[in-house]
Amino acid sequence: MTRMIAGKKFFGEDTLKSEEAKRFKEIIAESSVLVGASNVGEFMPIIRWLLFNKMEKKLKILHKKRDGLVQKWIEEFRDKISDGTGESEEKSMIEILLSLQHKEPEYYTDETIKSLMLDLNIIDITHEYVPTMPSYGSKKGLGEILTLVCDQRKGFKTTNSLLTIQVHSGTHTDAPSHAFIEYFNQQTDATTLDLQTLNGPAIVVDVPRDQNITADVMKLLNIPRGVKRVLFRTLNTDKKLMSFTEFDSSYVGFTQDGAQYLVDNTDIKLVGIDYLSIASAFDVLSPHLVLMKNKDIIPLEGLKLDGVEVNVPYTIHCLPLKLHADASPVRCILIK
Template sequence: MTTSVPRHMAETPRKIRDISPAVHPGTPVFPGDTPYQQQWCATIAPGCPVNVSSITLSPHVGAHADAPLHYDAQGAAIGAVALEPFIGPCRVIHAIGCGPLIEWRHIAHATAHLPPRVLVRTYAQAPVDQWDGALSAYAPGTIERLAALGVRLVGIDTASIDPADSKTLDSHQVIRRLDLRVLENLVLDDVPEGDYELIALPLKLTAADASPVRAVLRDL
């Protein structure tokens, strides 16, 4: 007698691409922000069976999701936002070397039939160990056009969707007005253009303006 293998057991596992930078004491942060620090509260020794540490960090360290509270005094904390935007079909678009702003012309080649999530790669190699004050950001009009095509989450491989020296945060204000979600500080160096499944769930921090995420892409 022969038996068939259930279909879900026979499928080849889909490749997972980690798009989160490593977080450690040297991880760069926005100038003036709180860097990552860790100390040991307990260590394995006679009379102590475990290692226990404490950490101090800005919720914007590494790959992270901004909450509306970050750019809106009356906005929701990250623990109150819906999770649906942070998981599901996603497109990675390359705009490497685009300059200060991601204009529509930099991504137009890959905007047909967009899924609800778009991540833009601007670096040939992300500077994960140093601060980049000349980072690329989104032009506000680019976010407007993406939203008009049904995009609900935008992401980028730099520290901000706005220029580092911006005082008006025009692209964040577009996000606020259109109720979009945002991921920043991703690492897309080894990710080809194309469609994936995004998984980048924020922590349920009930009063925070952002949350670290372990962002991954899974091949479709």
């Protein structure tokens, strides 16, 4: 595998004295230990966050080692190419990517190449837009959102579709203008959402089943200070509510006191939930007002969290459209 990626051999008797081979094997061993480690916190919740913080630190150190090693390979091949000694009949993956970098440097950056080399586990937590997906308060669902205005089957040279969509449908973010008329008048809309908040380290937590996210539930979850992005997986995921066309008002969401606890006792700025609203249907406005009053907390709604592992460190990447609207559809992924 390393021969294909970097044109290097790291296993065998002839590599025993190689410092680079030793370094590579150490990284592989550390990766195996961390990936295979059992999550004791699942059985002992009281130490869950301590274990999470320790694991996160170890993963950051490991990532730095892996990143440094691959960057070294990139620099080696770049030097060989520049002095004319890098061309070979069977090019490694890095050589191929560097040749693409020469043609499209703005796309094939070193970071892109390293990401491809490090084999990241990308988890798509965005729901697919289909006419049968639920729409808030509707029995009929979202309905048709695409209309063909140019159809190649009817003689047009290209296909062109018209998109008509409710911005609070599917996986989406809310903007402050959704809940506050003054923010609407100030155009504090989806274009103003902080991309730093929407991208970075994140965790997924399991909410006790059959309960809305109240202050008591937040106390039980005991999310420590410093954690800024949390996705709350609830009974909504177990019941697969996003797969049913008819809106289900029994969904789990935040109550006013739960939202207030989050604001007063945590550093969370990105709040994710697995149905169409961050707030429970029993009081859909108050939690929004509490969370979005200061414009620094972003609700992320309609997440697809089936099968996503909880209480492990992720990086979330979430990008809304630049719409002057009170919400925006997003494509959202987790990287483990």
